Amino acid sequence: MVIPAAALALVRHPNMRFILVGDQAQIEAELQGRAELASKCEIIHSDVAIAMDAKPSQALRHGRWKSSMWLAIQAVRDGQAHAVVSAGNTGALMAMSKFCLKTVKGIDRPAIAAIWPTVDAECIVLDVGANVGADTRQLVEFALMGAAMARALLGMEKPSIGLLNIGVEEVKGVEQIREAAAFLKAAPLPILYHGFIEGNDIGHGAVDVVVTDGFTGNIALKTAEGTAKQIAQYLRAAMGQSFLSRLGALLAQGAFRALKEKMDPRQLNGGIFLGLNGIVVKSHGGTDETGFASAVDLAYEMAFSGVVERLGADVAHFHEKLELDGAA
Amino acid sequence: MVIPAAALALVRHPNMRFILVGDQAQIEAELQGRAELASKCEIIHSDVAIAMDAKPSQALRHGRWKSSMWLAIQAVRDGQAHAVVSAGNTGALMAMSKFCLKTVKGIDRPAIAAIWPTVDAECIVLDVGANVGADTRQLVEFALMGAAMARALLGMEKPSIGLLNIGVEEVKGVEQIREAAAFLKAAPLPILYHGFIEGNDIGHGAVDVVVTDGFTGNIALKTAEGTAKQIAQYLRAAMGQSFLSRLGALLAQGAFRALKEKMDPRQLNGGIFLGLNGIVVKSHGGTDETGFASAVDLAYEMAFSGVVERLGADVAHFHEKLELDGAA
Incomplete structure (x- = not known):
């Protein structure tokens, strides 16, 4: 799946x-038989693969030095690659990325960002x-x-930045969200x-x-994916229900x-793993070459966008201002 | 909106x-002009309405004795009504319901349940x-x-019961979910x-x-509603884009x-407010008579189902067993 995806991405970005x-x-x-692609590839051999069900801590202990995941991240750290793309174990990828690339100065914890389609954009x-949960500082850093x-x-x-919350007047237990808002x-x-x-404002x-926080965000993302899939099933069923609807669907x-x-x-x-000194993109595990190629495109755009440098500068500026204001 | 909704519900449930x-x-x-409905109605006068933006604690303090919301809940407590349906302020409705009806013995906190459409049912x-957040005991009681x-x-x-969680191997900070699972x-x-x-398993x-917990559940529900609305907009736009698609949509x-x-x-x-000594159904604030009539139907079915008694018996049984086992 990875090599056909690379071929696809190369068509879009020949350099x-x-x-x-x-x-x-x-x-x-x-x-074999992909001479154009082969001419743009270098191979780093590894016969150690991190299992999809390995615990992050295990992966770090046992698989560290020789695994394909580690070697790929290391290539980013050493400046050989601009970004790493993996469809492997998310927890292990994050743990290794943190260990190898380190977090940006001033950032407490990295986050995973998703690009979410909206009505217009x-x-x-x-x-x-x-992460599971987030305190005030982490929420501000995520922003x-x-x-x-x-x-x-x-x-x-x-x-524009919005903090995801529930629509009740007297909100208890989410002090960290209100503090982050301030x-x-x-x-x-x-x-x-x-x-x-609120949840419906995202799309x-x-x-x-x-x-x-990572718990709520993960559940919101997967709920939206599940709902889209469910509606697609409704739509297919509705369109197949009569001769006229089948004809209409054909037209x-x-x-x-x-x-x-x-x-x-x-x-x-x-x-996208944000907050690290390097670009790491995690593709869905269950995707195909089209999906993996999208992840490669994203990594390419991230590498060109200078997001890591921008983030470092923003964080430094923010922390400096806060200290000047005596609010840190 | 309420009276046309009552007329609609009466057609479906003439008694x-x-x-x-x-x-x-x-x-x-x-x-006026709805003689059939009028013959099934009794009126309790109140000219105090709880504002939609009133804080629950304010509503309890100031609006308590005379407000339409309080009087409606009181009718359930006093056995005049089997259920109350309101499209008013959710927080105030919950606070007043708790105060007036009290929670079922053995239940720590009431919850709001939603009926969520799935692919087949x-x-x-x-x-x-x-609630915002939930500890182990509350999660078990919700179940x-x-x-x-x-x-x-x-x-x-x-x-069958599922606990909503995120799909990571090493889950930190959600001890309460793992304990509830046990x-x-x-x-x-x-x-x-x-x-x-996970989120996609719901639909x-x-x-x-x-x-x-109430925070995650609220965001999941609203995210699903938002996604459904978004896809409906995509669908309308796609169907209007060409002559053939418009013709197809017509067929x-x-x-x-x-x-x-x-x-x-x-x-x-x-x-549906669960865990109270009485049935309280909260309709969406922004709904119309069709929507409000659905909420009335639901209250009717709940009243006939004996859910309050069932819940009381289940909770008593559960707590008794736990005490017998020495695990409480």
């Missing part, structure tokens, strides 16, 4: 080059699963990271703090960056194709 | 009777917003309440503990009852109508 990390013999066999949602990504990747000058309102950065948003496109097949593409999770495939 | 609580003159004016999700509702309302003998596995009740589920229909209009009905949030309108 890409790849370092393929894995079993050399297997990779070479897959590259797309927004960035984070954290979607790097900074999301804003840096929106500025660098989506070209927004002053992205910080963001006063943040000396080119962001537009929008306020609290509506209320804000450019949605900030939440409208161009429209259905466009809709299918719009709803295709492979088009926006990839969780 | 219903209503106590309408509010401004008598206004209610009488609305009942429907499931019950709770809590969707009564008991959801199971009692599934048995009483949906006629399931042994409902309790449910051993629960001496006719339930089938399924295990952890897929993986389980009959989805248990989560398939019966199918689209069926789909629209399936996706119509008014069909399953209503949050």
Whole structure:
């Protein structure tokens, strides 16, 4: 799946080059008959693969030095590669990335950001699963990271930021969200703090960056994916129910194709690890070459966007201002 | 909106009777020309309405004795009514219901349950917003309440229960979910503990009852509603894009109508307050008469199902067993 995806991505970005990390013999066999791609590839051999069900701590202890995952991340650390893309074990990828690349100075914990399609465009949602829970400081940092990504990747000058919350008047137990709101309102950065948003505001496109803890974000993301899949099933069933509806569906097949593409999770495939000194993109484990190629495209755009440098500068600026104001 | 909704519900359940609580003159004016409905109605006058933005504690302090909300709940407490339905302020409705009806013995906190459409049927999700956060005991009680509702309302003998979680191997910070899982596995009740589920499993229909804390549940529910709305917009846009697609949509209009009905949030309108000594159904604030009538239907079915008694018996049984086992 990885090598056909690389071939696809190369068509779109002819100046890409790849370092393929894995079993050399297997990779070479897959590259047979792809002379164009092969000329852009370098192979780093590894016959140690991190199992999908390995615990992150185990992966770090046992698989560290020789595994394909570690060697790929190391290539980013050593400046051989601009970004790493993996469809492997998310927890292990995060643990190894943190250990190898380190977090950006001033950032407490990295987050995973997702690009979420909205009615008119797309927004960035984070954290979607790097952490379980988040305190005030982490929420503020997620906002900074999301804003840096929106500025660098989506070209927004002053992205709007929303904090995901529930719509009740007397909110108890979410002091950290209210405190984060107070910080963001006063943040000396080119962001537009929008306020609290609710679950239905995400897809509506209320804000450019949605900030939440990794538990809630992960559940929101997967719930939206599940709902889209469910509606696609309803639609198929409804269109097959009578002769007229089948005929109608046939006539409208161009429209259905466009809709299918719009709803295709492979088009926006990839969780972006933010807050690290390097670019790491996690592709869905169950994707195909189209989906993996999307993740490769995303890594390429991230590498060109200067998001890591932007993030570092924003965080330094923010912390400096806070100290000057005596609020840190 | 309430009176046309009552008329609609009465058509479906001719033996219903209503106590309408509010401004008598206004209610009488609305009942003009609805002789059939008027003959089934009793009016309790009140000219105090709880504002939609009132804080629950304020509503309890100031609006308590005379407000239409309080008088309606009191009618349930005093056995005049079997259930109360309101489209008012959720927080105030919950606070007043707790104060007036009290929680079922052995239940720490009430929850709000939603009926969530799945691919083939429907499931019950709770809590969707009564509480922010939930500890182990509350999660277990939510499971008991959801199971009692599934048995009483949906006629399931042994409902399956899933705990909403995120799909990572090493889960930190969610000890309460893992502890609740251990309790449910051993629960001496006719339930089938399924295990952890993820966001996309809800609409897929993986389980009959989805248990989560009120913060996560509320965000999952609203995210799903937002996604459904978003896809409906995509679909409309796709169907309008060419002559052929418009013609196709015209031919398939019966199918689209069926789909629209399936996706119509008014069909399953209503949050059910569980864990109280009485039935309280909260309709969406922004709904119309069709939606409010659905909430009335739901209250009617709940009243007939004996869910309150079932819940009380289940909780007593569960706590008794736990004490016998020395595990309480």
